[in-house]
Amino acid sequence: MSENKTTNYAIGVDIGGTKMAAVLFDLEKKEVLADYKLATPKESLEKFLVMLYALIDPLVEKAKAQEIKIAGIGVGVPGVLASPTEKNEKGLILRCQNVEILNNIELGEKIEKKYNLPVKLDNDANCFLRAELTLGAVKNSASVFGITLGTGIGGALSIDHKIYQGVHGSAGEICSLVADIVEGTPMLLEEVFHNLTQGNPYKLAEEAYNGDELAIKAYKEIGQHLGLALAGVVNLFDPEIIVIGGNVMASSDLFLSEVKKNLKNTTLSPKLKKIKIVPAKLEYGGAVGAALLT
Secondary structure (H helix, E strand, O other): OOOOOOOOEEEEEEEOOOEEEEEEEEOOOOEEEEEEEEEOOOOOHHHHHHHHHHHHHHHHHHHHHOOOOEEEEEEEEOOEEOOHHHOOOOOEEEEOOOOHHHOOEEHHHHHHHHHOOOEEEEEHHHHHHHHHHHOOOOOOOOOEEEEEEOOOEEEEEEEOOEEOOOOOOOOOOHHHOEEEEEOOEEEEHHHHHHHHHOOOHHHHHHHHHOOOHHHHHHHHHHHHHHHHHHHHHHHHHOOOEEEEEOHHHHHHHHOHHHHHHHHHHHOOOOOHHHOEEEEOOOOOHHHHHHHOOO
16 A cells, blocks of 8 residues: 555635636645646536536546545535534535526535545635635734635635634625615625626726726726725724735736725724735635635
8 A cells, every 4th residue: 555545635626606726635734736727617507517527537536546545525615505503514505696506506415426525615715714824825813804806706704713604604705795875776895896897807907907997997996895895894803914815816906005095094993904905825725725624
């Protein structure tokens, strides 16, 4: 038997609204051994599962080739899961706003049957923050708020180095804060974000970098709304630090100064005005944080 044949390895999967990423992770050395990315199908559950398995299969085969025994599979989902207090062994997804085909699906059970391995699910933002607390930008901080910016907006918080899930497992959902009122109708932060980016923040960033004034203005407004929302979080939660991740951070120079300005101007305590905002450090934070679930 090879000396590598231990259970100190896991597969972590990060399901996003646009793409999915997976890693083969060494739990002891805390390092990524292999990674893989694919698009996220949204047409049907059948197509989604085919692509999900196509994402995981190469990592399982790589582990077999290296005589690595996988302890389990962790999955980060951009949605609300059945509460851990409800013994969610089957990995039931209650609501997945940006991948609606996963609504009311017991995804954990399907993956377990496919690979005959233990599977654990968590919210993708929780997975992101778990990885950054363990290996990334905030590993020396105990009280942190994490936010991810991609196809949608995710949020998570930690207390005493542990992810705070809340009573029903849905703590940290900053996307659902009311960020604006249009013609008398409240609009949630994620709705405002989608409206300003027209569902494609990457294209909007490209237009802004090419000098498009409307795109530049849109990103400035995004920064304003994010700053105000984060100020509300800071006033309620009083964290040590805020970490921001997600693919949209590649264009953070278009909006981050507005985030910091509006956060500072809207926090109540003078001490809170000094709170730091740092970019995430890990490339595959969501997938790594999912692997750490096992």
